[in-house]
Structures are given as structure tokens and as C-alpha cells.
Amino acid sequence: MIVCLLAVAGCQEEETPPAPRPVVSEVLTLTPTNARSWVGTVQSRSEADLAFQVLGRVAERPVDVGDVVEEGDVVARLDTASLVAAERSAEAALGQAEARQRTARDALTRTRALFERKVASEANLEAAVQALAVARSEVDRARSALVQAADRRDNATLRASTHAVVTKTYVSPGATVSAGERVLRIARTDDLEAVIDLPEPAIATINKNAAFVVGLAAAPRVTADGRLAYIEPVAEAATRTRRVHITLDSPPPSFRLGSLVSASLKTGKDAVLSLPISAVFERDGQTTVWRVVRPENRVEAVTVELGQEFAERVRLTSGLSQGNEVVTRGVHSLQDGTIVGKRIGD
CATH class of the missing domain: 2.40.30.170 (Efflux pump adaptor protein, beta barrel domain)
Known part of the structure; x- marks a missing residue:
């Protein structure tokens, strides 16, 4: 008889369902914002740092912090003595190249006339043609050098790119600056x-x-x-x-x-709600969380709308209210209606 009772008791113990597993969750509370x-x-x-495109010594900087400038106003200048000298040298080089080109053109004209009279050889004619081609290329190079020298001289004047106010200066008159080195900063006021x-x-x-x-x-x-x-x-x-x-x-x-x-x-609004990012998951293309229904101790899926993320949390804009309990861990192991145990704080 005792053996039978023990066996029955053992069967009853085996048939007792296990207690629901505790759930890691959070009760939503409002954060005051008023x-x-x-x-x-x-x-x-809209801010911009202005810089010279050439190396040089700053001769003047007629503006300072707080000054208002208009588009095209001069805000700084470099010493242009060496740049002007370089431009004049380039002009002289271009003049010399053009003179050599005229000489080569005249020589080709004479050589062609002699060749037609059978006085000059074909080799003489080809040499004259090549000499003119070389002279023309020298003119092109000299003209390009002059344009570059003129650009460098023009770039020695720094102008405001828009109506703005000077907010910062980096160099003073007398300083030597490299190409691209910041001289000052301007900011639009509109x-x-x-x-x-x-x-x-x-x-x-x-x-x-x-x-x-x-x-x-x-x-x-x-x-x-x-x-x-x-x-x-x-x-x-x-x-x-x-x-x-x-x-x-x-x-x-x-x-x-x-x-x-x-x-x-x-x-x-007087306050806002937020919840841990770990509570959020995607379900059928919807942003979802598990809400714990008490005292039934079951979970249900709730579609929510979220706002700004911050410090592993996210602002809640709709879908839940203050006092709702949401699951914050193990969300992918649950289903609608899953029975859960007591709440454990995260």
C-alpha cells in the first residue's frame, strides 16, 4: 500500500507544470519636458575660410573681427613686388618668343621661294618648317607663363566671396603665408x-x-x-x-x-515616454514590442512608432502609454500569448 501511494505521489509531482519563467521587463514612466x-x-x-592661392608676405589686412564685408571687398593683400616683377619678366619672354617666331616665319618664306627656284634643297625647307613650329610652341609656352604670372598677381588680392561678417583672423600683416593657408573666416548673417x-x-x-x-x-x-x-x-x-x-x-x-x-x-506635452532599443523588433514589416498583460501574465504584440534614439534608448511617440510593462530582453523567443512569470528589472 505504501509503495502504491508513493508511486501515485510521484506521478502527481511529474504532472505539475513548471512555473513560468521570469521576464526581464520595464514599466514605462513619463519623463518631464516642460x-x-x-x-x-x-x-x-554658412561659414568659409579664405586663403591666398599663392605664397607671399601679407602686406595688409584692412578688416578685423566683427567687420561686415560685401561680395568683392578686399580683405587682404600680399606684397606684389616679386609677383609684378615675374609678370614683367613673362611679358618680356613672350615678346622675345614672338620675335623669334617672326624671324622663323620670314626664314620659311625665303626658303620656300628658293626651293621653288631649285636653289634650296628639300632638307633646307623641312628645317625651316620645323624651326617655325618650334618658335610657335615657344610662343604658346611664353603666353601660358604670362597668363599664370598675371593670375598669381591677381591672386595676391583676397576678396570676400559674399556679404558676410568677419568672425576670425588667422594671420596679421607681415606674416608669410603658404598657398591655401587660412587668412580669415567669414560667416553669412542671413x-x-x-x-x-x-x-x-x-x-x-x-x-x-x-x-x-x-x-x-x-x-x-x-x-x-x-x-x-x-x-x-x-x-x-x-x-x-x-x-x-x-x-x-x-x-x-x-x-x-x-x-x-x-x-x-x-x-x-508635459512629458515623453522612452524604452530600451532592445525591446524593439520587426514583425511583418512593423516596429513592434511585447507588452505584458497582468494579471494574466501573458504577452501581446503591440505596433509602435518611435522617435529619436539616445543612449541605447528610443523615444516612443505612439502605441503605448504610461504604466505599460514591456519586455526588454529575449524578445525573439516569445510568441503572442506566451505565459511569463514575475517581472525582473533590466
């Missing part, structure tokens, strides 16, 4: 942006094409509307922040290059 603002500066979206540096958590609050209100730090009531242009993909190594560029829409004249500004999101 009253958040970030300090930045006004910069130009294409402005606000630039702010944000930590990764703050990046989560910014959607694509997010709208901003940008105000002057010195005069907060002076504002301009802005829209997200782009977020630099690489974080700054020392601060672990990423640079955010905001295009300004018709900023007032008081928005000057370098002005300190404060940028705030125009979200119309």
Missing part, C-alpha cells in the same frame, strides 16, 4: 542657427523636425521660432554631449553672431 531650456549660441550656417549641446537623456525629448522657441539670454522676450536641423551623430568625448543645430526662422536683428540664447522645445 520648462526645460538649454543655453546655446547663435552661429551662421542664414543663422542656434547651436546647443545636450546630454544623451535630453536628446530623447527631441523629435525629428521638433519646433523650438529661441530667446536672447540678455532679453528673454526677444524670441525667434526655430526648427531642428540635425543632431550631430558623435558625442563630444570630454562632456559626452551632442551638438544640436536649430534653424532660426526670420530672427530679429538683435540675434547676432555669438549671441547667447536659450532654446526651449515647443512640444505641447
Whole structure:
């Protein structure tokens, strides 16, 4: 009898289903965004470094930082003494080459006449033809050298390429610069942006094409509307922040290059949701997550829409709400209706 009872008890133990496996999940919470603002500066979206195309000594630089220049304005000049001398030498060389060409042409005319009278040989005629060809090539080379010398002289004058303001100078009069070495930087004032540096958590609050209100730090009531242009993909190594560029829409004249500004999101929402990237997977071409249904302890697939990624997380724009529990690990081992155990934090 005892043996039978033990056998029955053993069968009952074997028939007991195993407990559901715990699930690694996260309960979604809201991240406040209201009253958040970030300090930045006004910069130009169009900047250019200007440089001479020839080697030389800077004779003058009539502009300085903050000066406004128009297209074609002279911003720097090189000492042109050696360049002018080189151009005159090239002119003289061209004159000599042209004189030799005239002499060779006259010689060919005489030789051809003598050849027709059977006085000069065919070899004499061929030599005269070749001499003229050489003279012509010398003229071409001399003319090309003169053009290059004139270009070098012209390139000794550096001009502004557009209406802009000088934002930085690299060399002063008297310095010797190489071809391509930066002399100064100019920035257009009709294409402005606000630039702010944000930590990764703050990046989560910014959607694509997010709208901003940008105000002057010195005069907060002076504002301009802005829209997200782009977020630099690489974080700054020392601060672990990423640079955010905001295009300004018709900023007032008081928005000057370098002005300190404060940028705030125009979200119309008090908070945003985010979830780990590891919770997201593709299903039938849809971006999906597993939501845990309690107390049934089962999972169901939910299609979601996502926003900006940040620090291994991604902003959630639709599909879930605050308090929803989502699976964050092992998402590819689950199916609709899978029974799961208690929640384990990630």
C-alpha cells in the first residue's frame, strides 16, 4: 500500500507544470519636458575660410573681427613686388618668343621661294618648317607663363566671396603665408542657427523636425521660432554631449553672431515616454514590442512608432502609454500569448 501511494505521489509531482519563467521587463514612466531650456549660441550656417592661392608676405589686412564685408571687398593683400616683377619678366619672354617666331616665319618664306627656284634643297625647307613650329610652341609656352604670372598677381588680392561678417583672423600683416593657408573666416548673417549641446537623456525629448522657441539670454522676450536641423551623430568625448543645430526662422536683428540664447522645445506635452532599443523588433514589416498583460501574465504584440534614439534608448511617440510593462530582453523567443512569470528589472 505504501509503495502504491508513493508511486501515485510521484506521478502527481511529474504532472505539475513548471512555473513560468521570469521576464526581464520595464514599466514605462513619463519623463518631464516642460520648462526645460538649454543655453546655446547663435552661429551662421554658412561659414568659409579664405586663403591666398599663392605664397607671399601679407602686406595688409584692412578688416578685423566683427567687420561686415560685401561680395568683392578686399580683405587682404600680399606684397606684389616679386609677383609684378615675374609678370614683367613673362611679358618680356613672350615678346622675345614672338620675335623669334617672326624671324622663323620670314626664314620659311625665303626658303620656300628658293626651293621653288631649285636653289634650296628639300632638307633646307623641312628645317625651316620645323624651326617655325618650334618658335610657335615657344610662343604658346611664353603666353601660358604670362597668363599664370598675371593670375598669381591677381591672386595676391583676397576678396570676400559674399556679404558676410568677419568672425576670425588667422594671420596679421607681415606674416608669410603658404598657398591655401587660412587668412580669415567669414560667416553669412542671413542664414543663422542656434547651436546647443545636450546630454544623451535630453536628446530623447527631441523629435525629428521638433519646433523650438529661441530667446536672447540678455532679453528673454526677444524670441525667434526655430526648427531642428540635425543632431550631430558623435558625442563630444570630454562632456559626452551632442551638438544640436536649430534653424532660426526670420530672427530679429538683435540675434547676432555669438549671441547667447536659450532654446526651449515647443512640444505641447508635459512629458515623453522612452524604452530600451532592445525591446524593439520587426514583425511583418512593423516596429513592434511585447507588452505584458497582468494579471494574466501573458504577452501581446503591440505596433509602435518611435522617435529619436539616445543612449541605447528610443523615444516612443505612439502605441503605448504610461504604466505599460514591456519586455526588454529575449524578445525573439516569445510568441503572442506566451505565459511569463514575475517581472525582473533590466
